[in-house]
Amino acid sequence: MSFQQALSGLNAASRSLDVIGHNIANAGTTGMKSSRAEFAEIYASSAGAIGGTNVGLGVGVADVSQQFSQGSLSITGNDLDVAINGGGFFQVKAPDGSTAYTRAGNFEQDKQGNIITNSGAQVMGYATDANGVRQSYDAIPLKLPTGAPIPAKQTTKMAAEITLDASAVVASTATPPTPIRTYGTSLTAYDAQGLEVPVGLYFQKAANNSWNVYTSVNGSDPAASTPFQLNFNADGSLNTTTSTVPAITLSSPNDPTRTFTASLDLGNMTQVNARFAVSDLTQDGYTAGQLTGIKIEDTGVITATYSNGQTQAAGQVALVSFRNAQGLAPSGSGYWVETASSGQPVRGAPGEGTFGQLRSGALEESNVDLTAELVNMMSTQRAYQANAQTIKTQDQVMSTLINLR
Incomplete structure (x- = not known):
């Protein structure tokens, strides 16, 4: 009798509906991956079974596999x-x-x-x-x-990218002499406590292709500093061989006796026939944040x-x-x-x-395809109904046999 086969079909269809229902319920679940019920036919293991004479015992759920496709x-x-x-x-x-x-x-x-x-x-x-x-x-x-x-970080490196005006008059030959602060800029360094240390750089033309650089720390007078010299090549690039850029001595605004040094990189400076311009100023210190x-x-x-x-x-x-x-x-x-x-x-x-x-x-998003799941639900429902019809038909056959006279 085929009651067992139909019953297995009902169980398999019910399990498939469970899987489909779980997918639909989680269609809005973040990162959810849909599942699929996979079926396998069942046969009796009999030494006497010969080829096509072995009638199957129905169907079983072999696995519920997960679909790891990408979600939207x-x-x-x-x-x-x-x-x-x-x-x-x-x-x-x-x-x-x-x-x-x-x-x-x-x-x-x-x-x-x-x-x-x-x-x-x-x-x-x-x-x-x-x-x-x-x-x-x-x-x-x-x-x-x-x-x-x-924590704050004390400045250890400073750099400046500046264009000097090649057509500028040598300061000592100008009438009156060109002030030190005519060509200058400033940046902010930091001490170990994160306090701001203003640093000024001022450039005064000493000769053709040669400039003196004066520094100012915490608002000091740049004229009181000892200048260093920058020399430029014929193409306007900095002559790193004859130009010596020393480290700058900085002091804390809270305690001027607490000094520290920071290197100064001026390797990207140029001298061309253009107005004085500051392209970039950088330093590696910062305050607490x-x-x-x-x-x-x-x-x-x-x-x-x-x-x-x-x-x-x-x-x-x-x-x-x-x-x-x-x-x-x-x-x-x-x-x-x-x-x-x-x-x-x-x-x-x-x-x-x-x-x-x-x-x-x-x-x-979930990779559940609602359209496909609804179609699968209808197909599974029809399979469930078909298996139920098999039981009903088999019951009618048995009833006919029992009522034979």
Whole structure:
């Protein structure tokens, strides 16, 4: 009798409807990957069965496979929302200490500054230096620098890119003599406490292709400083052989006796027939600064922006991949866990090898195709009805046999 076959068909169709219902229910779940019920026919294992005379026993659900195709990216504008555009999974550490993996990048920050998921799992990443260079592939919980401000940095290097006027009159031959402050500029350096130290640079033409440079620190009179000389080649470039640029001695505004030196790079200076112009002034010091913003780069590097205009890296988001992603076991809350079938995770970084890049301010939507799921639902419903009809027909056959007289 075919009751068993029809019953197995009903069970398989019911299981398929469960899978379809789960997909439809999670059509709006961030990072969700749809599943598909896969069926296999069932035959009795009988030594006496011969070829086509072995009637099957029905159908069974062989597997519920996951579809890891890319979902669409939805722009959110939230700095801590991150979408993976390509392969890979985020690695997280659940509150119970276990390791899990997810495609959902709707992260947030807890009161300690840790980057966490909606369910409280810590997002894992790699330690970097302030410039974003990865230190190792050892995964650690990512934490934002929301506590104390970054300390001040004392200036050690200064540089200026300036164009001097080749047609300027030699200062000593002008009537009256050209004042020292005629051609000058200033920049702001910083002492160890982050206090501003104004530094002035003043240029006075001493001879053709030769200029004296006077300095001023904390508003001092540049005429009181000892000048140094810059010499220029015939093409207007700086003659680095005959020009000697000394380090500048700076002093703290709080205590003039506390002095420190900073090198001065004038290698990009030129002398041409053009008006005096300052193209660029740089120095490497800064005052203390509070955190004002966070940005996650395409490479996964987390960049922190501070009120003093500085930016520093605060780690790099880690990605992992598996040789057999289908072997991952879903554990709820958008997480998967490693199994023997999936193999061990391979760690990497966004944009490297087969790993996708990150898109900050965006989330990966569910890859559920609602149209396809609704069509599958109708097909599965018809299959369920057909199996129920098989039971009804078989019941009528049995009833006819029993009622024979």
